[in-house]
Amino acid sequence: MIRRAFITLLGGGAAAWPMAARAQRPALPVVALVEGGSLGGSISQHAAFRRGLADSGVTEDQNVTIESRWLDGQYDRLPTLMADLVRRRVAAIVAVPSVVAVAAKTATTAVPIVFAVQDDPVRLGLTASIAHPGGNATGINILGGEIVAKRLSLLHALVPKVVRIGVLVNPVNVDISESTLRESSAAAPTLGLEIMVFKASTTSEIEEAFARMERERAEAQFVGADVFFGNHRVQLAILAATRRIPAIYSGRDKVEAGGLMSYGANIDDVYRQMGIYAGRILKGAEPADLPVIQSSKFELVINLQTARALGIEVPPTLLASADEVIE
Numbered sequence: 383m384i385r386r387a388f389i390t391l392l393g394g395g396a397a398a399w400p401m402a403a404r405a406q407r408p409a410l411p412v413v414a415l416v417e418g419g420s421l422g423g424s425i426s427q428h429a430a431f432r433r434g435l436a437d438s439g440v441t442e443d444q445n446v447t448i449e450s451r452w453l454d455g456q457y458d459r460l461p462t463l464m465a466d467l468v469r470r471r472v473a474a475i476v477a478v479p480s481v482v483a484v485a486a487k488t489a490t491t492a493v494p495i496v497f498a499v500q501d502d503p504v505r506l507g508l509t510a511s512i513a514h515p516g517g518n519a520t521g522i523n524i525l526g527g528e529i530v531a532k533r534l535s536l537l538h539a540l541v542p543k544v545v546r547i548g549v550l551v552n553p554v555n556v557d558i559s560e561s562t563l564r565e566s567s568a569a570a571p572t573l574g575l576e577i578m579v580f581k582a583s584t585t586s587e588i589e590e591a592f593a594r595m596e597r598e599r600a601e602a603q604f605v606g607a608d609v610f611f612g613n614h615r616v617q618l619a620i621l622a623a624t625r626r627i628p629a630i631y632s633g634r635d636k637v638e639a640g641g642l643m644s645y646g647a648n649i650d651d652v653y654r655q656m657g658i659y660a661g662r663i664l665k666g667a668e669p670a671d672l673p674v675i676q677s678s679k680f681e682l683v684i685n686l687q688t689a690r691a692l693g694i695e696v697p698p699t700l701l702a703s704a705d706e707v708i709e
Contacts, residue, residue, distance in 0.1 A: 410447045411473035413660055416463065416482050418453050418555075419609035427653040431476070434657020440664050446473070455583075455610040457481050457554060464489035474663050476656055477521075479609060480506055480557050487519055494669045495519035496659045498652050500526025500607055501561050503674055512674045520669040522655050524647035524677040526607045526632070527561040531569035533645045534604060536682065537630040538573045539700055540643060540689075541602055544628070546576050548600030550591055552608040554583045562606040588614060592621045600627070607632035607646065615639040619688075626692055634683040637708060642688045648679040681705040 415431065428450065432442055440446050449472075453459055464485050467475055474494040477483040483497035487508050495508075498521055503509045510516035512523075537547070549566050551559035563579060570577045578600050580591040595603065603622060605611055611618060612635055619640035622629045631637065632646040655675055663669060685708045689696050701707060 410443075410445060411664060412447045412449055412470070413474045413476060413664070414467050414472045415448055415450045415476045416453070416467075416486070417451070417478045417609070418455060418457065418482050419478075420452050420454050420613050421450075427649055430650040430653040431657040431660075434654040434659075435661045436657075437654075438658050438661025438665065440661035446664060453482070453609075455552075455554075455613055457485075460485035461489070468493055474660050476660055478656075479555075479607075481555050483508055483519070483521070484557070487517075491518055493518065494663045495521070496656050496663065496669070497521035498524060498656055500524050501557050502527070506557060509674060512676075514670070515672065515674060516670050518669050520672040520674055521659060522652050522675045522677060524652055526558065526646075527565050529646065529680065530562055530565035533630055533632070534566055534569050534575065535573060536643065536645050536700070537602055537604060537628070538575060539697060540630075541628050541694065544601040545574065546578055546599060546601045547604050548578045548580050548591075548595045548598075548602070548627075549604045549606065550580045550582060550588075550611070551606040552583050552610045553581045555608050555610070558608055559606060566604060583610060585614065585617065588617055588621070592625055592627075595627065596625055603627050603629035605629055605631045605636070612636070615641065623688065623691060628692055628694060634681060634706070637683045637685045637688075640688055641685060642692065642694075643682070643684050645682045646680060647677040648681050651679045652677060683708065 442448050451463060468490045474496060475486045476496045477486045478498045480499035480501055483499055484506055486495045495518055497519060503523055504511060508519045551562050553559055567577050580594060582588045582591045615636040616639045628642050631641050631644040633649060634644050637644045659672055682704045683706045684696060684704045
């Protein structure tokens with residue numbers, strides 16, 4: 383568990399400490415790890431983040447304190463949260479995804495920010511350029527927009543007779559939803575596909591979106607990359623199975639929950655890279671001088687059990703190219 387709190391020790395050995403020694407003990411710098419998702423979906427990523435810190439010579443509880451905040455998709459909490467972190471003068475803010483990074487950048491031009499975003503950080507106003515960020519923010523671009531076309535082509539390869547694709551996005555996360563719709567609409571004609579847009583930002587709206595897909599005869603589903611959908615991955619998997627609709631997702635967590643297939647950046651590696659940058663900043667590096675890293679590790683995960691339940695025979699070439707097949 384990454385969340386930490388200061389505990390006042392009374393009596394026993396603590397009382398025996400010399401007052402001067404206790405007064406001189408310096409407070410550790412605080413790195414705030416702010417995520418749009420929930421605790422349950424980030425345990426392995428946090429371990430990867432700590433490994434990245436260690437790679438830079440920084441160890442939790444020895445020379446840094448990590449405070450984690452999970453938004454559970456409630457992005458309206460961001461202004462208050464960021465104002466509090468800036469007021470407390472934390473050493474760095476690590477922000478995931480882009481909506482969190484943009485909120486951090488809006489709140490401060492002084493506190494270093496390390497981000498993981500799915501869209502061009504220059505377009506988002508986070509950096510001046512990829513090679514020379516030039517401000518207080520840098521991080522990782524997981525190329526969410528660029529790989530939308532790849533994800534769509536993988537879905538087409540899995541169910542080649544399907545034409546009508548229901549694209550599900552979260553309208554609250556404007557940058558990612560617009561990027562997903564823009565890229566999928568551009569890629570669809572080259573594959574002979576028709577895009578149908580569905581939006582959901584609550585549990586009930588997910589139910590309504592699936593009901594609409596059934597009424598409007600969407601033949602497959604493309605789920606946008608959004609932490610809200612990660613938080614509702616079990617609901618998405620159950621509804622897709624119940625309505626017998628093949629779906630592709632951005633992350634392996636949805637496939638592990640029973641989804642059919644995913645393709646996207648290796649998120650553990652993304653967090654490790656953010657840890658490395660956070661450690662370097664704590665050691666004196668300036669975000670302005672650390673170029674934005676482009677994700678280079680991507681993974682295709684297929685749930686073969688779900689495919690069988692849907693009556694889908696996965697092409698051998700697709701199975702051979704998968705990084706992991708869940709039996």
